[in-house]
Amino acid sequence: MQTPRRQLATTKAPRRCNAACVLFFACTAFAPSTFAAEAPNHFNETRAQALLLAGQAALEDGDLTLAQTNLDQAIQLLKINEGLYSTEQLAPIEQLMWAQMRAGLWTQLDTSLGYYYWLLERIEATTLDAQLAIAKNMRSLYLEAAAHPSNPMPPRHLSAALRTNWQTISYIEATLGAQHSALIPWLYDGLLLQFIESRLNERQGLTNYQYKTDGSEFISGWSLSRREAKAASHSIGLSLLDRIETLSRASIQAESAQTDARTNTSAGDDPRLQQLDAALALYRGDWERLSNNENGAGAHYAEADTLAAFQNVPRAPEFLPRASFETDPEVLASATKAQENSVIQPWTTRFPGVSRRVFDALASTGGQL
Amino acid sequence: MKERCFSTILASLAGILLLSACAAKPGGYVRKLPTDAEVAQYNASVEPEERIVCRRETPVGTNVPRRMCRYIRDIEDTSRFHREQLKRVLR
Numbered sequence: 410m411q412t413p414r415r416q417l418a419t420t421k422a423p424r425r426c427n428a429a430c431v432l433f434f435a436c437t438a439f440a441p442s443t444f445a446a447e448a449p450n451h452f453n454e455t456r457a458q459a460l461l462l463a464g465q466a467a468l469e470d471g472d473l474t475l476a477q478t479n480l481d482q483a484i485q486l487l488k489i490n491e492g493l494y495s496t497e498q499l500a501p502i503e504q505l506m507w508a509q510m511r512a513g514l515w516t517q518l519d520t521s522l523g524y525y526y527w528l529l530e531r532i533e534a535t536t537l538d539a540q541l542a543i544a545k546n547m548r549s550l551y552l553e554a555a556a557h558p559s560n561p562m563p564p565r566h567l568s569a570a571l572r573t574n575w576q577t578i579s580y581i582e583a584t585l586g587a588q589h590s591a592l593i594p595w596l597y598d599g600l601l602l603q604f605i606e607s608r609l610n611e612r613q614g615l616t617n618y619q620y621k622t623d624g625s626e627f628i629s630g631w632s633l634s635r636r637e638a639k640a641a642s643h644s645i646g647l648s649l650l651d652r653i654e655t656l657s658r659a660s661i662q663a664e665s666a667q668t669d670a671r672t673n674t675s676a677g678d679d680p681r682l683q684q685l686d687a688a689l690a691l692y693r694g695d696w697e698r699l700s701n702n703e704n705g706a707g708a709h710y711a712e713a714d715t716l717a718a719f720q721n722v723p724r725a726p727e728f729l730p731r732a733s734f735e736t737d738p739e740v741l742a743s744a745t746k747a748q749e750n751s752v753i754q755p756w757t758t759r760f761p762g763v764s765r766r767v768f769d770a771l772a773s774t775g776g777q778l
Numbered sequence: 779m780k781e782r783c784f785s786t787i788l789a790s791l792a793g794i795l796l797l798s799a800c801a802a803k804p805g806g807y808v809r810k811l812p813t814d815a816e817v818a819q820y821n822a823s824v825e826p827e828e829r830i831v832c833r834r835e836t837p838v839g840t841n842v843p844r845r846m847c848r849y850i851r852d853i854e855d856t857s858r859f860h861r862e863q864l865k866r867v868l869r
Contacts, residue, residue, distance in 0.1 A: 571818075571822070572821075572822040573822075574822075575818060575819045575821075575822030575823070576822050576823055578819060579819060579822070579823055633831070633833060637833055637834075641814045641832075644813065644814040644815070645814045645815045645818055648813050648814065648815035648816075649815060652815075
């Protein structure tokens with residue numbers, strides 16, 4: 410015998426089934442008209458990528474406002490889709506910072522920089538190559554910011570470029586060791602940056618800003634005289650060349666030792682060591698010439714000329730400093746001659762005596778592992 | 779004779795200078811001040827107040843300049859102290 414409750418259930422069941430069937434058929438019937446215009450999914454993953462690409466294209470075309478709008482939206486979408494600490498945000502933030510810098514929006518750039526560094530501190534799963542690429546991009550950004558005509562504090566950004574380079578050197582030392590040959594291009598880039606700084610020091614009242622500026626504020630610190638700053642810059646350049654020599658020599662000797670073990674010859678006979686000595690004498694001569702020390706330059710150049718092949722490498726001051734560190738005299742000669750053929754384009758009026766090719770060398774993709 | 783005497787004095791002076799430059803600390807190690815490149819690399823990785831400035835100074839009581847390295851914060855503190863002392867004296 411059924412209870413009244415069960416009776417009620419059995420009588421209501423067919424009605425419930427009917428209602429469900431009606432709803433199903435109604436949905437099927439109205440589907441084309443109701444859902445034809447599918448609601449746009451603002452949080453679609455592909456949309457963020459599309460915005461990033463559109464932002465990059467606008468940045469390349471020089472449409473800085475459009476680039477900022479697209480990149481800003483891409484960042485917001487990636488924050489929602491991928492998470493607050495997602496690595497995917499790095500690319501649009503980098504592009505956004507370039508757009509803000511080129512538009513001369515210094516306050517907005519500082520905000521983006523703050524967020525970018527905050528994010529970098531929280532992202533751990535990146536490779537050394539990725540870190541070096543980030544450092545290189547930031548260094549180029551700071552350098553271009555230093556050259557921007559509307560920048561109210563160019564030395565601050567130049568100091569930031571120098572600091573980034575030194576920090577990268579420290580990072581490579583900590584990761585791969587202080588004797589790793591991966592340091593060489595960064596050490597040479599340090600020399601190029603030192604040269605740019607020395608040209609800024611030529612201007613009255615702009616000496617030694619690395620002690621006076623940090624972030625967006627001036628700190629009082631202690632300023633060296635122009636003569637002292639020039640001497641320090643010269644000394645840093647020589648120290649960098651000394652370190653390049655130590656690392657290159659160790660690298661060649663390590664390679665030779667492996668070969669010698671097979672061929673039974675001596676590492677001291679390696680012609681690459683003689684080439685290295687001559688090349689370093691050449692670079693030291695260049696550095697002295699750039700510091701207006703012609704006597705010192707002459708002595709180093711004479712040392713380089715002991716290897717006949719180096720006598721053909723041009724040394725005109727307008728083509729110095731050389732874009733990269735090379736030890737092969739043929740490569741050195743051809744690289745300098747290529748520069749001779751091109752027009753010497755000044756980089757910016759803020760840095761008299763710095764040609765565009767020095768900036769291009771620093772912004773190039775070299776220096777990776 | 780005079781020349782010989784002069785060269786002896788010169789050599790002695792050079793020796794004294796070299797010795798004073800490499801003065802060993804009581805611990806037994808030779809104090810080596812950082813180079814400009816080392817200072818620049820260090821300064822790049824620390825806060826502004828922790829940075830170091832190295833320069834050649836001529837201490838009171840001698841005419842021989844020496845390389846001295848100081849923390850920015852020490853320089854700031856010393857400058858502040860001297861400014862306050864001066865203010866007190868001039869008041």
